[in-house]
Amino acid sequence: xxxxxxxxxxxxxxxxxxxxxxxxxxxxxxxxxxxxxxxxxxxxxxxxxxxxxxxxxxxxxxxxxxxxxxxxxxxxxxxxxxxxxxxxxxxxxxxxxxxxxxxxxxxxxx
Amino acid sequence: xxxxxxxxxxxxxxxxxxxxxxxxxxxxxxxxxxxxxxxxxxxxxxxxxxxxxxxxxxxxxxxxxxxxxxxxxxxxxxxxxxxxxxxxxxxxxxxxxxxxxxxxxxxxxxxxxxxxx
Numbered sequence: 001x002x003x004x005x006x007x008x009x010x011x012x013x014x015x016x017x018x019x020x021x022x023x024x025x026x027x028x029x030x031x032x033x034x035x036x037x038x039x040x041x042x043x044x045x046x047x048x049x050x051x052x053x054x055x056x057x058x059x060x061x062x063x064x065x066x067x068x069x070x071x072x073x074x075x076x077x078x079x080x081x082x083x084x085x086x087x088x089x090x091x092x093x094x095x096x097x098x099x100x101x102x103x104x105x106x107x108x109x110x
Numbered sequence: 111x112x113x114x115x116x117x118x119x120x121x122x123x124x125x126x127x128x129x130x131x132x133x134x135x136x137x138x139x140x141x142x143x144x145x146x147x148x149x150x151x152x153x154x155x156x157x158x159x160x161x162x163x164x165x166x167x168x169x170x171x172x173x174x175x176x177x178x179x180x181x182x183x184x185x186x187x188x189x190x191x192x193x194x195x196x197x198x199x200x201x202x203x204x205x206x207x208x209x210x211x212x213x214x215x216x217x218x219x220x221x222x223x224x225x226x227x
Contacts, residue, residue, distance in 0.1 A: 002154055035213045037155075044204055044217035045155070056215060088155060092212040098170045099157035099212050 004028060004089055006102035013110050017077040020105045022089030023070065028100055030070035032092045036063075039086045039104075048087070049074060076107075084109045111136040113205045113218035120224050121199075127192040127223060131205030138186045139163045143208035146179060146190045149220075150201030160211035161188055168211050200225045 005023040012018040024030065034052050037045035047056050049065035052072070064075045072089055089102040117129035131144070138144065145160040159169035161179045169177055173192070181188040192199055202222050206214035 033213075037214075044220050045214075046217070047213070047215045050209075050213060050215070090155070090213065096171070098172070101155040101157075103154055 002103040003093060003096065003100035004091065004102040006087075006089060006105045008103065009106050009108065011108040011110050012076075012079045014079050014081065016079045017075060018079060018107065020074045020076075020087050020107065022072040022074070022102050024072070024089075024091060024100075025070050025093075027095040028070075028091040028093040029067060029072050029089075031094055034065065034067055034072040035090045036065055036072075036074045037088045037090065039088065045088060079109055081109050083107060111207055111216045113207065113216060115203060115205050115218045115221040117221060117223075119222055120226060121195050122227050123196055123225055124194055127190070127195050127199060129190040129203055129205070129221065129223075131188050131190075131218060133186045133188070133207075136207070137183075138181055138188065139183055143211045144179075144181065144188045145206045145208045145211070145214060147204045147206055147214065147217075148199075148201045148223075149204070150198075152198070153201075157212075158190065158192075160208050162211075195225050197225050199223070 036049035038048045039045040053065045086104045088104045093100045112134045114132045143160040146158040161167045176193045178191040202220040204220045205218045207216040
């Protein structure tokens with residue numbers, strides 16, 4: 001069982017906006033930066049959002065991150081078929097002294 | 111920057127798992143950490159530990175007694191060793207570049223490790 005909780009699945013139609021959630025605790029999201037990773041089947045994860053709301057170069061501005069208390073969200077606007085992937089949240093956990101990941105949300109484009 | 115994992119894909123229970131990560135396009139002496147992450151169906155993504163070019167390390171406390179990570183700056187490589195492996199150590203192992211020890215911005219393609227006698 002993952003330390004941070006993500007819904008296992010989400011879906012949306014092309015052009016729609018979806019928000020993926022990540023629930024943590026005061027030891028991780030509540031006190032440290034959140035990172036989001038995107039993973040396509042058979043490939044390595046890719047950094048999508050760092051330090052809560054920063055996008056690495058090459059990541060479209062359709063992707064945005066935010067935090068509130070011990071929760072974080074990844075919003076994807078103008079959904080495209082190529083956004084179908086698994087999205088993971090991650091953060092440092094002060095109590096566990098390690099990086100912790102959510103279990104991932106599989107986003108399906110209908 | 112490109113990272114490439116290599117090593118034996120089949121390890122016997124109780125043996126030692128050893129992997130190498132070749133770094134190209136960047137010096138391992140750069141201001142970055144380097145890390146190993148693994149992924150398995152049962153445990154999801156798991157951070158094993160991170161190493162700085164000067165050899166300083168941070169390990170996952172749950173694995174610290176069995177995991178070692180170190181660098182060879184002359185070869186621009188870093189390494190992972192996991193001792194006394196069990197079925198729970200099977201999965202895909204990724205080497206990564208970390209701007210700070212706790213997050214990964216470049217990933218290798220991953221290498222699959224099976225634990226079986």
